[in-house]
Amino acid sequence: MADQYPPGLDELNDVGAATVALPQGTVMWRIHNTTSAFVLPWNQLRTWGPVASSRWEPHPLPPADYAPLGSAYVGRDVLTCLAEVFQLTRFVDVDAGAPYVTGFRLARDLVLADLTGEWLLRAGGSAQIIFKEKARTNAWARAIHGALPDLDGLVAPSAVLGGHDVVSLWTAAAFPSAPEMSVPLNSPAIIADIAAAARSIRFGSNVVL
Secondary structure, eight states: TTTTTOOOOOHHHHOHHHHHHHHTTTTEEEOOSSSSSOOOOTOOOOOOOOOOOSSSOOOSSEEEEOTTHHHHHEESSSSHHHHHTTTTTEEEOTTTOOOEEEEEESOOOOEEEEEEHHHHTTTTTTGGGGGGHHHHHHHHHHHHHHOTTOOEEEEESHHHHHHHHEEOOOOOOOGOSSEEEEEEOOOTTEEEEEEEEHHHHTTEEOOOO
C-alpha cells in the first residue's frame, strides 16, 4: 500500500500471522529506571499508551490507561537494550534515573508476531515501515493486536542496531516471579562491560572506571 499504513482487520485476518515461538526459559534483558516520574518494575507492562517515543505500541487511540493491555520492550542481549534505550542521546547515562539492567527467563512459552521476514510485504507494507515514524509502526502494532489478540507480542528488527531484534511484550505472564539478575547499570560487577558495549557502538557514557 502506498501510504505504508496497515490494512483493515479483515484483510489482516485473511493474510494470517507469521509467528515465532520463544520457549519458556529463554533469557531476555531489560533496562529500566528505578527513580523517575514514571517508574515501572522490571516485571510489569506499561499500560498507559500509546507513547509517541515508543515504536511498537498495541494500545488503542487516544492515549489512556488500557490495563491489562500494555507493553514492555526487551532484548535478547544487553547491547540491543543499550542502543534502544539511549538512542536519542547516543550517551549511556548510568546514573540518571538510577537505571538497572535485568535479565530474566520467560515464565512460559510465548508466540509473537514475526516482523523480521516477509510478513509485512504480504500484509501490504514493506520493510521500510521499520524505519519510518513511530506513529506508523504503532499503527501496525495496534492493527496486529486487533486482528490477532491472542499473540503475546511481536518481534521486529531494531531500527537502531542492524542485525538485532527488539521484542515488544504484551502479556505480563511472560515475567517470572524473580529475575536471574538485576543490578544497577553502574554496578562495579558490570560497569566495565557496559563501558565496552557503549564504545562498540560509538556511544558516549559517564562510566568511571
